[in-house]
Amino acid sequence: MNPTITRGIFDVLSLSSVLILLVIGMAIIVGMMKVFNMCQGELILLGAVTAFLCSKYLGNIWLGIFLAPLIVGIFGFFLERTIIHRFYVNPQAALLATFAIGLIIRETLRTRMNTQGAPVAPPIENYVEIGGTNLPVWRVVIIAVTLVLTLTIAFVLLKTNLGMKVRATLDNPELVSVSGISTKWMYACTYAIGAALSGFAGAMIVPLQTLYPNLGYDNLILMFIAVLVGGLGQFSGPIIGAAIIASTGALLGQFISPVTGQIMVVLFAVVLTRLRPAGILKGGR
Amino acid sequence: MNIRTIRKGKSVKTVAIFSSLLMLPTSFMFTPARAADPIKVGVLTDMTGPFGLVGKSNLAVAQFTINEINKKGGVLGRKLKLVLADGGSDPAIAAQAASRLVNQDKVAVVVGGVASFTRVAVRDVITKRGKTLYIWPASYEGNECSKYVWNTGSAPNQQVDPTVKYLLSQGKKTFFLTGSDYLYPRNILARVRQVVLAGGGSIVGEEYVPLDMTDPSNLVSKVLASKADALFEVVVLPGTAPFIKGVVNGGFKGTIAGTLFDEGINPLIGKEAEGLIGVQDYYGPVTDSFTKTKVAAFNKQHPEAAGLFTSTFNAPAWYRSFYLWKVAVEKAKSFDTAKVDAAMNSASLKSSIGGPVSFSPGTKHVNLTMYLGKGNADGSQTILKNLGMLSPFECAKKQ
Numbered sequence: 001m002n003p004t005i006t007r008g009i010f011d012v013l014s015l016s017s018v019l020i021l022l023v024i025g026m027a028i029i030v031g032m033m034k035v036f037n038m039c040q041g042e043l044i045l046l047g048a049v050t051a052f053l054c055s056k057y058l059g060n061i062w063l064g065i066f067l068a069p070l071i072v073g074i075f076g077f078f079l080e081r082t083i084i085h086r087f088y089v090n091p092q093a094a095l096l097a098t099f100a101i102g103l104i105i106r107e108t109l110r111t112r113m114n115t116q117g118a119p120v121a122p123p124i125e126n127y128v129e130i131g132g133t134n135l136p137v138w139r140v141v142i143i144a145v146t147l148v149l150t151l152t153i154a155f156v157l158l159k160t161n162l163g164m165k166v167r168a169t170l171d172n173p174e175l176v177s178v179s180g181i182s183t184k185w186m187y188a189c190t191y192a193i194g195a196a197l198s199g200f201a202g203a204m205i206v207p208l209q210t211l212y213p214n215l216g217y218d219n220l221i222l223m224f225i226a227v228l229v230g231g232l233g234q235f236s237g238p239i240i241g242a243a244i245i246a247s248t249g250a251l252l253g254q255f256i257s258p259v260t261g262q263i264m265v266v267l268f269a270v271v272l273t274r275l276r277p278a279g280i281l282k283g284g285r
Numbered sequence: 286m287n288i289r290t291i292r293k294g295k296s297v298k299t300v301a302i303f304s305s306l307l308m309l310p311t312s313f314m315f316t317p318a319r320a321a322d323p324i325k326v327g328v329l330t331d332m333t334g335p336f337g338l339v340g341k342s343n344l345a346v347a348q349f350t351i352n353e354i355n356k357k358g359g360v361l362g363r364k365l366k367l368v369l370a371d372g373g374s375d376p377a378i379a380a381q382a383a384s385r386l387v388n389q390d391k392v393a394v395v396v397g398g399v400a401s402f403t404r405v406a407v408r409d410v411i412t413k414r415g416k417t418l419y420i421w422p423a424s425y426e427g428n429e430c431s432k433y434v435w436n437t438g439s440a441p442n443q444q445v446d447p448t449v450k451y452l453l454s455q456g457k458k459t460f461f462l463t464g465s466d467y468l469y470p471r472n473i474l475a476r477v478r479q480v481v482l483a484g485g486g487s488i489v490g491e492e493y494v495p496l497d498m499t500d501p502s503n504l505v506s507k508v509l510a511s512k513a514d515a516l517f518e519v520v521v522l523p524g525t526a527p528f529i530k531g532v533v534n535g536g537f538k539g540t541i542a543g544t545l546f547d548e549g550i551n552p553l554i555g556k557e558a559e560g561l562i563g564v565q566d567y568y569g570p571v572t573d574s575f576t577k578t579k580v581a582a583f584n585k586q587h588p589e590a591a592g593l594f595t596s597t598f599n600a601p602a603w604y605r606s607f608y609l610w611k612v613a614v615e616k617a618k619s620f621d622t623a624k625v626d627a628a629m630n631s632a633s634l635k636s637s638i639g640g641p642v643s644f645s646p647g648t649k650h651v652n653l654t655m656y657l658g659k660g661n662a663d664g665s666q667t668i669l670k671n672l673g674m675l676s677p678f679e680c681a682k683k684q
Contacts, residue, residue, distance in 0.1 A: 003509075004509075007506040007510070011506055015502055111337070114338070115553070116549075116553065117522060117553045119552075134534060136531075209499060209500070209526070210522075210523055210526045210553055214335070215499075218523075219499055250503060253504075257493060258494045258495060258498065259495050
């Protein structure tokens with residue numbers, strides 16, 4: 001096969017899986033819990049920092065990828081119990097509060113880093129030759145991991161008892177609490193899982209980029225667009241939204257200038273949200 | 286008279302008393318400075334925000350240089366006093382900071398700015414309204430010829446021309462040009478295009494990417510598909526490292542060159558920095574005795590900024606800025622803006638960090654000693670050639 005075509009197909013798969021991986025945590029916190037979590041990017045950043053520290057000081061990035069969801073998950077749990085839970089009644093204020101949290105994390109890292117960025121070597125540095133071109137193995141791993149992770153979470157949410165409790169809590173907290181389930185802990189744990197998934201995503205994608213303070217924030221707008229296109233209320237909506245947005249961008253980027261491509265993607269998203277305001281999965285207006 | 290007007294009258298009186306109290310110290314402030322008073326020098330850089338690290342380097346170099354000048358007796362018998370203003374990596378904040386420097390602190394000269402948007406935001410505040418000299422110490426996109434503004438960094442032709450000529454001399458015929466989508470990369474690449482075509486080469490692709498591009502996969506694929514002999518890139522951080530890694534590891538066979546490679550940037554790229562070509566006014570291995578002694582002294586006195594003395598952080602330009610201004614002041618025998626401005630036109634230094642430097646009369650830019658450098662896998666540089674003094678093609682002397 002022509003190497004340019006191989007790369008073209010691979011870029012679409014790779015860019016889509018990266019955005020989906022970044023959006024998974026947000027699909028739970030913003031999509032399902034409906035908390036407009038402006039510090040989602042910094043949860044990703046904290047995961048990336050964990051991977052960087054483990055790779056630099058312990059010489060083992062695998063450990064970082066394993067620890068990132070645990071550390072960021074625990075951090076998310078405390079964040080929810082101390083700050084986030086106060087804003088469920090007031091989503092607009094939540095926007096500001098979470099933005100402030102994100103700003104603090106981001107700028108703290110900026111003042112601590114004595115460099116403009118730090119490279120993180122991927123756990124697998126090999127390249128495979130497919131169709132006459134070299135493709136990075138780590139991107140192939142990310143495609144596979146994203147697929148497995150998305151299906152697993154969807155399965156847990158839709159087919160297990162736990163998933164049912166989570167969905168019930170988020171849909172109708174009053175009814176669930178009279179049924180004897182603690183909604184307080186349910187909310188905290190759901191937020192923590194969303195945070196953990198973002199931390200994991202950060203640790204996975206930081207080798208593709210460099211560690212720098214705006215690592216998560218630079219992706220935030222695209223992530224929010226994915227969630228809005230996909231629609232709130234379901235886990236799968238934002239995931240499908242991310243796939244649509246990223247693959248459109250990756251395809252356009254192969255034929256037109258990336259700057260024009262980015263504008264077209266946002267325009268496309270505006271049109272989609274106009275045609276299907278409740279999300280891609282829900283028809284009608 | 287209701288209660289509201291009484292209150293109003295009272296507050297007017299209080300304001301009057303307070304302002305008369307405030308007048309007292311201000312009347313002292315306007316007494317003419319005695320000859321022994323230090324002369325204030327404005328240092329404008331970004332201590333906070335995304336350019337904070339560059340600011341850290343700039344401030345350390347300014348402190349080092351001013352300290353050195355003061356130890357040797359200052360300028361016209363007056364000690365220099367550094368007044369720092371934080372531009373906050375934001376043009377609006379920078380404009381306020383610049384206004385404070387010229388209107389409140391009444392500095393004799395302002396040196397500074399990291400990004401061109403800062404220069405554009407502060408230029409008129411300092412020179413037109415403030416009637417103060419402004420030295421812009423950064424390699425940049427060119428075309429800054431305003432009155433009272435002096436450029437001490439390299440102009441595009443000083444970096445681009447020797448880089449492209451080297452690539453052509455190595456038998457590179459087809460060029461792919463790419464950069465972030467804003468003024469600096471566009472002007473640099475316009476110069477690259479001109480020199481490539483004049484030298485008989487051809488451009489096989491030119492592509493600009495958004496400043497906040499996080500994943501350069503598409504651009505990498507386009508570069509690889511072009512099969513160009515050389516890639517000239519001005520993709521700025523954070524895109525630089527993933528882009529170059531992608532191109533190198535994707536199997537690109539050509540040479541990669543750019544204007545932003547040195548010991549400050551290459552370590553972020555990693556081992557893929559091996560073989561990156563560029564031209565700067567200073568690299569670590571510059572070994573003339575003046576440069577060696579000064580950089581060693583700097584690293585000793587400013588351990589907080591050790592490793593931040595690099596060309597892409599404009600460190601050599603900051604150093605020569607203060608000395609070129611000192612030479613001009615001494616020639617003018619005055620701190621008067623117009624007189625110093627006239628003397629700047631021919632100010633020169635026999636030795637400075639990186640080599641001798643002199644203003645190229647009529648261009649408002651400097652003749653600079655430039656070096657052709659090649660990156661190593663560990664982030665260090667090898668100097669391929671000392672290019673000697675190169676003239677800037679700017680302002681009156683466009684080519």
